[in-house]
Each structure stands twice: as C-alpha cells, then as structure tokens.
Amino acid sequence: xxxxxxxxxxxxxxxxxxxxxxxxxxxxxxxxxxxxxxxxxxxxxxxxxxxxxxxxxxxxxxxxxxxxxxxxxxxxxxxxxxxxxxxxx
Numbered sequence: 001x002x003x004x005x006x007x008x009x010x011x012x013x014x015x016x017x018x019x020x021x022x023x024x025x026x027x028x029x030x031x032x033x034x035x036x037x038x039x040x041x042x043x044x045x046x047x048x049x050x051x052x053x054x055x056x057x058x059x060x061x062x063x064x065x066x067x068x069x070x071x072x073x074x075x076x077x078x079x080x081x082x083x084x085x086x087x088x089x
Contacts, residue, residue, distance in 0.1 A: 020074065027077040029087040034073050043069045 008014050015022075024031055034040055047068055054061040080086065 023074065023078050023081045026086060027080050030077055030080060031073055033087070040069060040073070043072050047072065 009018060044065065048065060051065070051068065054064040057064055
C-alpha cells in the first residue's frame with residue numbers, strides 16, 4: 001500500500017483526493033486530544049439527539065453517525081490548517 005500511495009501521490013501528482021488526510025495529518029494531536037478528552041462521546045450523543053442516530057438508515061446508522069462526528073472534528077482541524085496553527089509537542 002505504501003508503494004501504491006507513493007506512486008499515486010508523488011509520481012502521478014494526484015494529491016487532491018488526499019486533502020482530508022493531509023488536514024488530519026497536520027493536526028493529528030488536535031484530533032487525538034478531542035477523542036481523549038471525551039469530546040468525541042459528547043459529540044456523538046449531542047448529534048444523535050438531532051439526527052435520531054440515523055435510525056432510518058438501518059444497519060448503516062452507526063457509520064453515518066461516526067462520519068458526522070469525524071466531520072465535526074475535521075471542521076476546526078481545517079480551520080487550524082488554514083491558519084497554520086499546529087498543536088506540537
């Protein structure tokens with residue numbers, strides 16, 4: 001997989017599809033901190049109240065809920081990426 005990603009991103013110069021991964025990679029400590037502080041659980045419960053946990057999707061409800069939670073964590077991460085504010089150790 002490493003060789004395939006190297007070929008796609010570095011050799012073929014197809015970087016656009018990897019932008020969400022780049023944002024999380026630049027702010028990985030921020031995203032990890034959100035999960036460790038318990039905010040991920042709070043987001044899951046809070047968004048579940050508004051989306052009814054996507055019960056209408058059946059078996060796919062958990063996936064849709066987690067995609068929404070990851071999107072809510074990604075939103076401030078892209079803001080940090082845009083302003084070049086990075087959490088560093």
